[in-house]
Amino acid sequence: MLYIHHSICISPQFTFPEVNLEELVRSTDHKLYAKLIVNPDIPPAMLRRMGKAVKLAVSASGPLLKQYQNLEGIIVGTANGGMEDCIKFLNQIIQYEEGVLTPTNFVQSTPNAIAAQIGFLSKNKGYNITHVHRGLAFENALLDAFMQLDDNPGHTYLVAGIDEISDYNFNIEYLCGYIKKEPVDNVHLYESNTHGSIAGEGVAAFVVNNNQKGAFSCVKALKMLHSTDKDEVEQAFKQFLSENLSDNKTVDLLLSGENGDSRYLDYYRLMEAAVPGAAIGRYKHLSGEYQTSSAFAVWLADYVLRQQQIPELIVKQHSGGNTIRNIVLYTNYQGLQHSFILLSKS
Amino acid sequence: MKVFVTGMGIITSIGDSVESNRKALMEGCCGIGMLKGFSTRYAETLLFGEVKFTNEELRNMAGVNERGVSRTSLLALHAFKQAVSSASLSHEVISDSKTALIVGNTVGGMCLTDELYKDANQRDTGSEYVASYDCGSVGIFLQQKFGMKGIINTINTACSSSANAIMYGTRLIRKGYAKRVIVGGTDSLAKFTINGFNSLHILSSAHCSPFDANRSGLNLGEGAAFLVLESEEVRDNKKVLAEVKGYANTNDAYHPSTLSDTGDGPLLAMTKALEQAGLAPADIDFVNTHGTATENNDEVESRAMISLFNNKVPAFASTKSNVGHTLGASGAVEAVYCILNLLHQEVYPSLNFNAPIAGTGLIPVREYSKAPLDHIMSNSFGFGGNCSSLIFSRV
Known part of the structure; x- marks a missing residue:
């Protein structure tokens, strides 16, 4: 059991410093950029060298690190880390024909620079790791935290999921067919019935331990699967629910990773059908699509469990229930990487 | 629960x-030389531990017909x-x-520098490699090829990536995942x-000389290594090669690309x-050091060993003098070498050493010899202060 004691999310929507999910921020040119609010504690000289992913991460974790000074470790999930710095360095290599290059972009480009910066700023010499397994990078970070807490009960960890939009990864994802070809904004994302989605970015950081006291929610269970077989994913989802929710408990809300890509609609329909009576929520029009967007979904689920209210902005289908106890997340990255995460009211 | 290498x-x-690899280590062979596989300004001025097969040869050896597979994969x-x-x-x-798969990787498909440059800077037509640039692409390629259904993960903690992959995998078994x-x-x-490493001025134009007073930097290398780890229960009557006995991951929390003088991490x-x-x-009989032959690493690692072992540093060596620094692969490559040490009860020489670092006086193993070995420590320290140590034991 992994109890969430505090979380901060910097996203394209109004999620930081205050949360306001009444109003939807619109996408432009298939992109939803996170509203970066920089942590004032970071020295400007250091800030200048940071790429957006690192800035997002240190800005979200800053207030958490201040409040929780005895963290045992830092566990990060990011598919690409500082992609902008990475390609900037690559462009320098080609444009200057491998001449004299400055190392800043190179050092900032390695995905582990994010966890390293968080560790450095908090002088944290404990466990420090970066999971980069594309659409399951954040899920593996969560699983890592589960295992750490099992070995070290009483310890507290920072877990975060981060990715950034750079012009370059946007181009690559466009070429991969992950981005819609026709103009579509996030308001009409689910009506498009075409391939691809819109790009997003953001960070969600969580302070977790196995102490129930003071926590509003907990991550109860987690399952990951690589599959292109709808039936197999559906069966795994049903098994996940039956293993982790006893008979008298039901799913109150399914937070679905539906992203407007018509190729994967069948998966979401099957998962929706597996939780009859549950409210259905969607969030990709808030966060955009990116590999670690499930971190945004976990933040949103924690928020809903705290508020005991589902923001109208995310509702696909209402349910009759009043209390929200159990939320299940289904995420599907490009039809291959699937995850189920169960969060419950603490 | 014990976790065995099988x-x-x-x-x-x-x-x-x-x-x-064992034969080359026994004979003190070095695979480091001028770069042949692709053109770079530094192909003839710096030295590299290059795998002696072209991509075409590697494809044929492994029977790969699909397109878009990077050299890393x-x-x-x-x-x-x-x-x-x-x-x-x-x-x-x-x-x-x-059955889980955990891959440590830092370069992914970025070995395809020119293709990546083209794909990242335009939106007309993609190369066959568009989905193969990220670190996760390797694990996903293997997952697809073998229809793997267990937990799949990729870890990037720079030069300690695959040491952390071994650690994560061991914990998955211990926790029942x-x-x-x-x-x-x-x-x-x-x-x-x-x-990248050249811009940090830590690449050597000579063969790297770990722990030598006049060391001049590291030689980049390439390679891959995998271990199969099995729980005590499922190994059946299989021969056990070694036990994964201990592991730890810490952070130096000092500098993005340099270790602290005190070597805290x-x-x-x-x-x-x-x-x-x-x-x-x-109890440690031998240390396979990180030993990159950079000014910073070898001195800091020496001091940390002197402190840990209270001036009685056991026999140690750096196999980076044979194969160069294989970055994300190095933790796994060196794990294989540690297991060979244990299996055959022998130590392999560290190459190119002449004189100890002033103030530490540490001298690595310089000759092949038989030795009774029960427990071996393997160090991997990376950028971002990511430090990991593993301990392998004889079974």
Whole structure:
């Protein structure tokens, strides 16, 4: 059991410093950029060298690190880390024909620079790791935290999921067919019935331990699967629910990773059908699509469990229930990487 | 629960099998030389531990017909196949939902520097590699190829990536998330990393000389290595090669690309690994050091060892003098070498050493010899202060 004691999310929507999910921020040119609010504690000289992913991460974790000074470790999930710095360095290599290059972009480009910066700023010499397994990078970070807490009960960890939009990864994802070809904004994302989605970015950081006291929610269970077989994913989802929710408990809300890509609609329909009576929520029009967007979904689920209210902005289908106890997340990255995460009211 | 190594596979600049790597280590062979595989300004001025096969040869050796497979993935496939075959894992077992795969990787498809440059800067037509640039692409390639259904993960903690992959896999078994794991790492030489390390002025134009007073930097290398780890229960009557006894991951929290003079991260990693293994410093018979031959690393690592072992530093060496620094693969490559040390009760010489670093006086093993070895420590320290230590034990 992994109890969430505090979380901060910097996203394209109004999620930081205050949360306001009444109003939807619109996408432009298939992109939803996170509203970066920089942590004032970071020295400007250091800030200048940071790429957006690192800035997002240190800005979200800053207030958490201040409040929780005895963290045992830092566990990060990011598919690409500082992609902008990475390609900037690559462009320098080609444009200057491998001449004299400055190392800043190179050092900032390695995905582990994010966890390293968080560790450095908090002088944290404990466990420090970066999971980069594309659409399951954040899920593996969560699983890592589960295992750490099992070995070290009483310890507290920072877990975060981060990715950034750079012009370059946007181009690559466009070429991969992950981005819609026709103009579509996030308001009409689910009506498009075409391939691809819109790009997003953001960070969600969580302070977790196995102490129930003071926590509003907990991550109860987690399952990951690589599959292109709808039936197999559906069966795994049903098994996940039956293993982790006893008979008298039901799913109150399914937070679905539906992203407007018509190729994967069948998966979401099957998962929706597996939780009859549950409210259905969607969030990709808030966060955009990116590999670690499930971190945004976990933040949103924690928020809903705290508020005991589902923001109208995310509702696909209402349910009759009043209390929200159990939320299940289904995420599907490009039809291959699937995850189920169960969060419950603490 | 005990976690055993039951199989391993490797490809480096000194050989494409466990046996050929062992032979080269015994004979003190070095795979480092001028770069032949691709053009870079530094092909003839710096030295590299290049795997002696072209991509085409690697494709043929591993029977790869699909398009869009990077050299990083080809090297991984080669080592993966050896590892599962040496542990006698059937296709059924590999694809079992309790068989996990954890890959340490830093370069991904960025070895395709020119293709990536083109794909990242336009939106007309993509190359065959568009979905193969990220670090996750390697694990996903192997997952697809073998229909793997267990937990799949990729870890990037720079030069300690595959040490952390071994650690994560061991913990998956101990916590019941997997019964067996295939863990390791892979990285291929790339213009990207060559220019990156060069911009930090830590690449050597001479053969690297770990722990030498006049060391002049590291040689980048490439390669891949995988281990099969199995829980005590599922190994059946299989031959056990070694036990994964201890592990720890810490952070130096000092500088993005330099270790602290006091070596807090390295010392803490080694100390915690010993604690976790339930061993005392005096139980360690040999250390496979990180030993990159940079000014910074070797001095800091030496001091940390002197402190940990209370001036009685056991025999140690750096196999980076044979194969160069294989980055994300190095933790796994060196794990294979540690297991060879244990299996054959022998130590391999560290090359190119002449004089000890002033103030430390440490001298690595310089001759091949037989030696009684029960416990070996393997260090991997990376950029971002990511320090990891593993302990392998004789069974």
